[in-house]
Amino acid sequence: MGFLAAIPWDQVVIQTVNGIVTGMILALIASGLTLIFGIMDVVNFAHGELFMLGAYMGVVVFATSGNFWLALVLAVMMVAILGAAIQITTLRPLVGRDPLTTILATFGLSLILQNYALWQFGPVPRKIGEPISGHFNLFYLEYPYYRILIAVLSAGIIGAFWLFLKYGKYGIWIRATTQDRVMAQAMGIPVPLVHTAAFAIGAGMAAASGVLFGPLVGVNHVMGLDWVLKAFIVVVVGGMGNLGGAIGAAIFISLLEAYASLVVSPAQAVIVSFVVLIFTLLFRPTGLFVPTPK
Amino acid sequence: MSAPAAASLVSVEDLHTFYGKSHILHGVTLHVGKGEVVGLLGRNGVGKSTTLKSIMGLVQPTKGAVTLESQPIAGLPPHKLARMGIGYVPEDRRIFKLLTVMENLRTGLDRAGVTEARKKELLDKVFAYFPVLGERRDQAGGTLSGGEQQMLAIARAMMLEPKIILLDEPTEGLMPRMVSQIREIIGVLHKEGVAILLVEQNVPMTLEASQRVYIMEKGAIRHHAASKELNVNDPVIQEYLGV
Numbered sequence: 001m002g003f004l005a006a007i008p009w010d011q012v013v014i015q016t017v018n019g020i021v022t023g024m025i026l027a028l029i030a031s032g033l034t035l036i037f038g039i040m041d042v043v044n045f046a047h048g049e050l051f052m053l054g055a056y057m058g059v060v061v062f063a064t065s066g067n068f069w070l071a072l073v074l075a076v077m078m079v080a081i082l083g084a085a086i087q088i089t090t091l092r093p094l095v096g097r098d099p100l101t102t103i104l105a106t107f108g109l110s111l112i113l114q115n116y117a118l119w120q121f122g123p124v125p126r127k128i129g130e131p132i133s134g135h136f137n138l139f140y141l142e143y144p145y146y147r148i149l150i151a152v153l154s155a156g157i158i159g160a161f162w163l164f165l166k167y168g169k170y171g172i173w174i175r176a177t178t179q180d181r182v183m184a185q186a187m188g189i190p191v192p193l194v195h196t197a198a199f200a201i202g203a204g205m206a207a208a209s210g211v212l213f214g215p216l217v218g219v220n221h222v223m224g225l226d227w228v229l230k231a232f233i234v235v236v237v238g239g240m241g242n243l244g245g246a247i248g249a250a251i252f253i254s255l256l257e258a259y260a261s262l263v264v265s266p267a268q269a270v271i272v273s274f275v276v277l278i279f280t281l282l283f284r285p286t287g288l289f290v291p292t293p294k
Numbered sequence: 295m296s297a298p299a300a301a302s303l304v305s306v307e308d309l310h311t312f313y314g315k316s317h318i319l320h321g322v323t324l325h326v327g328k329g330e331v332v333g334l335l336g337r338n339g340v341g342k343s344t345t346l347k348s349i350m351g352l353v354q355p356t357k358g359a360v361t362l363e364s365q366p367i368a369g370l371p372p373h374k375l376a377r378m379g380i381g382y383v384p385e386d387r388r389i390f391k392l393l394t395v396m397e398n399l400r401t402g403l404d405r406a407g408v409t410e411a412r413k414k415e416l417l418d419k420v421f422a423y424f425p426v427l428g429e430r431r432d433q434a435g436g437t438l439s440g441g442e443q444q445m446l447a448i449a450r451a452m453m454l455e456p457k458i459i460l461l462d463e464p465t466e467g468l469m470p471r472m473v474s475q476i477r478e479i480i481g482v483l484h485k486e487g488v489a490i491l492l493v494e495q496n497v498p499m500t501l502e503a504s505q506r507v508y509i510m511e512k513g514a515i516r517h518h519a520a521s522k523e524l525n526v527n528d529p530v531i532q533e534y535l536g537v
Contacts, residue, residue: 169404176390176401183388186350187401188376188454 010139011262017138019258021147023251024154028209030231030238030246031158032202038241039178039198041099042091045106047206047231048224049113054079054207055219056117059126068131072211076204083203087196095195110224117221125218128211150212157208158247161201165243174198178241233273237280239287248289252276301327302364303489304349304380304458309358311341311348318344319355320513326458329487331480333500333521335535336510342493343385345510346460349491350382351375362457377405381451381459385466385493387443389450391436395427398435398446402453420449423479441472448479458489465496477503497535498526509534 029051036044057075062068090109094101132149135142165171177184177194185191210223217223234253238245253273261269280288304326311319319341326332336342347353349360351372360368362378376382381402390398399420403413421428424445430438435446444464451459461480465473473496480490480503494500500507501521509517509530517530524531 169400172393172397172400172404175393175397179390179392180388182352182372183384183390184401185372186352186376186382186384187450188373188405189401190371190373192371 008262012259014138014141014143015258015262016255017143017147019255020251021151022258023254024151024158025209025213026227026230026234026254027158027247027250028154028212029206029227030234030250031161031243032205033228033231034235034238034241034243034246035174035198036202037235038243039174040091040095040195042102042106042199043099043232044199044202045103045228046086046109046113047106047202048228049110049117050079050083050203050206050224051210051213051227052117052219052221052224053082053113054210055128055214055223056121056126056210057207058128058211058214059121059219062128066129068129068215071128072208075211076207079207079210080200080204084196084200086203087199091199092192092195095192114221114224121221123220125220127218128214130215146215150216153212154209157205161205162243170194170197230273233277237276237288239289242287242289245287245289249287252288303328303330303362304491305359305361305364306345306349307359307361309345309348309355309360311344311353311355313344313353318513319348319358321358322348322510322513322515324491324508324515324518326489326491328457329484329489330506331484331490331492331504333504333507334491334493334510335495335497335500335507335531337535338495340510341513342510343462344513346382346462346491346493350380350460352382376402376454376456379454379457381454381456383447383451383459383461383464385462387440387447389435389438389443389446391434393435394432395435395438395446396431398450399427399453402450405454416453416455420452423482424449441468441475444468444472444476445479448476452483456488458491459483460491460493462493463495464492465494465499473499497531501526 029047033044033047036042054075057078058071061071061074065071086109090105091102094105130144130146132145134145136145137143165175173184173189173194176187177189177191181191234249235246237253238247238249253276256272256276257269260272302325306322306324309319309322310317322341322345324332324334334342334345344353348355351370355368358368359366362380367375367378390401399417403416426442427446427449430442435443438446448464464476468476477499480492483490492500492504501524504521507519507521507524508515511534516534519530
């Protein structure tokens with residue numbers, strides 16, 4: 001029983017809350033990434049930059065209007081439109097070609113978008129103001145309400161997206177296209193349009209997470225890199241193209257990292273996600289949450 | 295012997311299709327009249343499925359013409375052809391395995407211009423023909439048996455209210471009871487005025503269900519006859535289909 005007493009329960013609770021908050025942002029990014037991969041087999045290396053651009057759009061709208069909610073909505077819409085334009089001009093011509101071409105194309109896009117942001121906004125981090133500023137007491141910490149709001153909003157967006165996929169007419173089109181592109185076409189589903197829409201939705205979700213995350217740290221042109229790397233890990237661990245798996249893996253890995261930082265320094269805790277990735281690839285290469293194929 | 299042009303629904307003229315460098319179709323010509331059931335017979339690998347895929351726009355023919363109600367359709371994307379009235383039931387059924395039976399049907403039903411009342415009518419109709427689909431409407435398509443999946447594939451194509459259904463080996467691998475059920479539904483569709491281009495290995499069933507048959511060999515039509523003029527032991531059948 002002495003072992004139980006040695007556990008710092010207050011810190012465990014704090015890290016659980018932290019892990020869930022980060023996990024929900026990560027889940028929001030990874031949902032879009034896994035949607036795009038699932039439906040068109042495109043590994044979108046520019047996803048982190050869509051997240052970053054969303055945050056910058058948020059900065060711009062927030063600076064002019066002072067309204068966080070307006071910033072969130074406009075950033076999502078603008079990045080979704082940009083995503084649609086990117087899909088039509090860059091990815092649509094590559095359909096049916098070697099998957100390597102789409103990797104190169106999205107990687108190139110990521111460099112372009114990153115440097116565009118650096119050129120437009122400069123290297124100094126920008127801030128988005130929090131929409132609510134209160135704190136509550138969590139043991140010895142003053143925990144900001146805004147972090148809880150992030151988790152709730154992310155969960156809300158993911159939930160709405162799930163409902164849309166499950167019951168919406170276009171949600172069924174997206175799922176049918178994901179499963180069998182050829183048969184979807186033969187059933188009258190305009191597959192090229194569905195691809196564009198799915199990319200726009202994925203981009204919009206990345207932008208939403210960028211705006212939500214913006215107030216926590218400064219917005220800068222390389223902020224997407226860390227997140228996209230982690231989102232890739234989450235997508236692989238959850239099973240490529242599996243939405244529920246990606247969400248589960250995002251929370252699972254974020255919690256593990258949060259707990260790990262109780263024992264080692266937070267910089268070292270990052271290793272946890274790679275360890276999970278390696279074990280997943282070794283023992284369950286189709287993903288942690290995918291039943292082993294029969 | 296070919297159908298009068300005025301009544302022709304789908305016409306295929308001198309169709310050539312390649313897969314990479316292999317020349318699969320060497321000038322296929324066939325016609326399907328409005329509401330007509332036409333059989334397309336031939337051994338494995340003679341290009342029957344490729345003919346259907348070429349009509350559906352799933353593979354692009356390099357030469358030749360396809361028309362639907364005298365309108366040229368070669369080169370149009372499959373989703374447009376589906377909306378113009380061509381239903382496709384592929385050989386391997388290709389139902390959406392993770393979608394429920396109902397969602398599978400909705401892929402064809404959720405079109406612009408279909409009223410809720412019309413949707414209900416169409417659903418009631420297929421559930422009357424295939425009661426098992428009604429019972430399993432909330433079950434994932436992948437959990438259905440082979441015969442049930444075949445019914446779902448046909449029912450799904452019916453949701454498009456097609457003028458013609460391209461039916462690729464619907465009885466393959468099914469038990470006799472299911473085969474007669476498929477035979478029945480072909481009869482029902484025929485009575486409703488839906489044309490069918492039926493690719494089959496099952497010669498007796500095809501001769502019984504169709505008005506005319508084409509026989510293919512090596513990527514071209516070799517013989518064409520009214521179904522009632524042929525019987526299973528006909529020398530023509532023996533030559534092109536006998537083992």
